[in-house]
Amino acid sequence: IAGITQAPTSQILAAGRRMTLRCTQDMRHNAMYWYRQDLGLGLRLIHYSNTAGTTGKGEVPDGYSVSRANTDDFPLTLASAVPSQTSVYFCASSDWSSGGAGTDTQYFGPGTRLTVL
Amino acid sequence: GQNIDQPTEMTATEGAIVQINCTYQTSGFNGLFWYQQHAGEAPTFLSYNVLDGLEEKGRFSSFLSRSKGYSYLLLKELQMKDSASYLCAVVDSNYQLIWGAGTKLIIKP
Numbered sequence: 001i002a003g004i005t006q007a008p009t010s011q012i013l014a015a016g017r018r019m020t021l022r023c024t025q026d027m028r029h030n031a032m033y034w035y036r037q038d039l040g041l042g043l044r045l046i047h048y049s050n051t052a053g054t055t056g057k058g059e060v061p062d063g064y065s066v067s068r069a070n071t072d073d074f075p076l077t078l079a080s081a082v083p084s085q086t087s088v089y090f091c092a093s094s095d096w097s098s099g100g101a102g103t104d105t106q107y108f109g110p111g112t113r114l115t116v117l
Numbered sequence: 118g119q120n121i122d123q124p125t126e127m128t129a130t131e132g133a134i135v136q137i138n139c140t141y142q143t144s145g146f147n148g149l150f151w152y153q154q155h156a157g158e159a160p161t162f163l164s165y166n167v168l169d170g171l172e173e174k175g176r177f178s179s180f181l182s183r184s185k186g187y188s189y190l191l192l193k194e195l196q197m198k199d200s201a202s203y204l205c206a207v208v209d210s211n212y213q214l215i216w217g218a219g220t221k222l223i224i225k226p
Contacts, residue, residue, distance in 0.1 A: 042121065042204070042216030043160070058213070090159060105150070106214065108159035 003027070004109035006091050012115045013081050021076040021112050023091030031096030032074040033106065034058075034066060036087040043090065049074055050096050081116045088113050119143045121217035123205050128223045129195055137190045137203050137220045145210025151179050151190045152204040154219065160204055163190070192222075200224045 004025040013019050025032065030051045035043040035058075045058030049068040063085060065077045074093075078085055092106040120142045129135040141149070148167040152160040166172055166181035166188060178191040190203055202219040209215055 040125075040218060042218045043206075043214075044216070045213065105162045105165065108161070110159050 004091055004093055004107060006089075006109040006112050008112060009110070010113040010115075012117065013078075015082055015116055016080050019078045019081055019114070021078075021089055021091075021114070023074045023076070023109055024072050025074075025091075025093040025107075025109075026072065027093060027107065028071060029093035029095055029107070030071065031094045031104075032068065033092040033094075034064070034074070034076045035090045035092065036060065036085075037090060037111075038087050046076065046089075081114075083116045086114060086116045119207075119209060119215050121205055121207060121215055123203075123217040123220045125218070126221045126223065128225060129192075131195055131197060131224055131226050133195050134191065134193050135195060135222065137192070137205075137222065139188045139190070139205035139217060141186050141188070141205070141207045141215075141217075143207045143209045143215055146183060147208035147210070147212060149179075149181055149188050149208070150204075150206040150214070151188075152206065154202045154204060156201070163203075195224050197224050197226070 007022045033048045034046040037043050044060045046064050047066040049055045052071045055066050089112045091109040094104040094106045122140045151163040153163050154160040164179040171180045176193045181188045202221045204219045205217040206214045
């Protein structure tokens, strides 16, 4: 079944530890995104990638890094987790046009619930 | 700054009609999305508007007025399964999605 998978589903992490959240899509979408969702706030973009080999910073990139070695995978790494990074993390993908018509529908993975203690 | 405003919570009765409003102030406009998100699940696409007017899709309709910076999502013949959060998101001049905090819709029998 085509779609986006994320791992792990949930994780409890000690502050200061390194953590990588995994995201894989099989829809051959060129663009991928990482969001965090906190109660009372909208989805906030952490990092994005318009095509394999390129990445960009979103609204809240500090403390996070990403890589896009191929079309399908877009891991998010927390180098040294802090309690304020406790959140639900969603990965998404879309067909993105380099002509600036980045209005294609984003499809979301099931999310990773991360708790940093 | 960029801002998307939606009511935090709304309550409606099964079988009724409800309108969820969204107002926006963004740097540029390249379209507006509505997504549905059930508790504990991922957002799923409902509609996309880029031109003024009403787009109807089954029980759900979405309206846009670019001059007023305003959109609404209209849900008809409400069912219990429509209990969810509804997220409004605007595509800004950089083709980034700016998300509202969402409206939690509670459906009562």
